[in-house]
Amino acid sequence: MHRFANPARFLKIANAVLPWAAGLSAVCFVAGLYLGLVASPPDYQQGDTVRIMYIHVPAAWMSMFTYSTMAVAAAAALVWKHPLAEVYAKAAAPLGAGFTALCLLTGSLWGAPMWGTWWVWDARLTSVLVLFFLYLGYMALVDAFDDPARGNKAGNILLLVGAVNVPIIKFSVEWWNTLHQPASVFRLGGPTIAASMLWPLLLMAVAFQSYFFAVVILRIRAGLAARRVQTLRLGQAG
Amino acid sequence: MDGFLSMGGYAAYVWSSYGAAALVLVGLLVLSLTGLRRVERTLATLEAAKPRRKREPKVGPVPTASPATETAP
């Protein structure tokens, strides 16, 4: 763990991973889109709207995955003062916000024809909206201080406080009556999705996941370079 | 082909979802790439203008990690 916190070593590994992640993402997107849009059957109840699932569910998973990793990074930054942890959290935040926005938007587009409403304030939808605001709040907060160190610290605390929302999102559909249905894949007793629909879903999930890794590596590189620019400028000024 | 495009009458909902996904994912990728290029250019000019310091071995513009200043304890 500490080993990877060295930015130089991290960059060496990340640059080696980058082409593989990008390639895997491209391949899985092609396969997932083909299976999802062309080769998979419509649902017996929901017809072709079920194809929205192949975007909606991976986006939802990634919105929670991204936030969870950011919260872990925030803890590492607060306890061990890893410089890389803060760079990671900042790099991942816009991606997480993007996934969450996509999840909310596609959910709305799915709910309108099927549920009969674009939006309801049930526990699942509301907690995901809170997640979206946590991302936005974090991004605003880290930039709100003149001293970047203080901004990062405030952002890290917000990330950790907001982490309670992640299990709430996950279990909201079991703890409370919601309009949103319970989990179909990560549940006790196995998935309740027919194999012909589970495959495109999993392919798209891998595509989203590897897309995230590829883009977050680019963003971490940019973040590390920006830190370097900052130190150089400080050195010139001093 | 017609059936494929009409998505059983739900074309507007299905295709907007995929369109939104393309927009968000491609948009974030493009923003990240342009951001990276911009900061790497700034860094290159700064490092070129900087008076040589002894402990900085010159490496390519990409792995700019500067281990000397940023190594974790």
Add this chain to the structure above:
Amino acid sequence: MTRKRRRMMILALALLGLGTATALTLSAFRDNIVFFYSPSDLAAKPPGGRTVRIGGLVETGSLKRDAGGLTVTFQVTDTAKSLPVTYTGILPDLFREGQGVVAEGKLGPDGVFAATELLAKHDEKYMPPDVADALKRAGHPGKPGDVPASGAPVAAGEEHQTSTLRTNP
């Protein structure tokens, strides 16, 4: 090392406190967080003249449309109790017998729930139509929702209608 350990302890304690506080708050406001009540909830706690949401399954065989076709009546059931509901308006595409439904409205003195808004709720099962047909032929007429892959055959919707504060690993 000791400072790091102290920071870790403070962080762990703060998170523990935050988690506990959140759990307590959420369970205290449970009644406000649920999106709808089941017919059993309603029987136990009559809403009076308040506008509430009820949810359950549209009982198979209970759906009736009036001559004009815009007003429907049906029974909403949570398998323990059921409640007659009337609604006038456009139905969501997913609304049908045997599927979940959430209705917002008022319980009349005659015991009929007059809904002003109707939402369809679906379960967590997804499958192609031919699989659903095959399951139906194989003798699951009432509940075509049992996907073969699923371990525990649960009547569609039953799980969440009766949902209480379950713990889950």
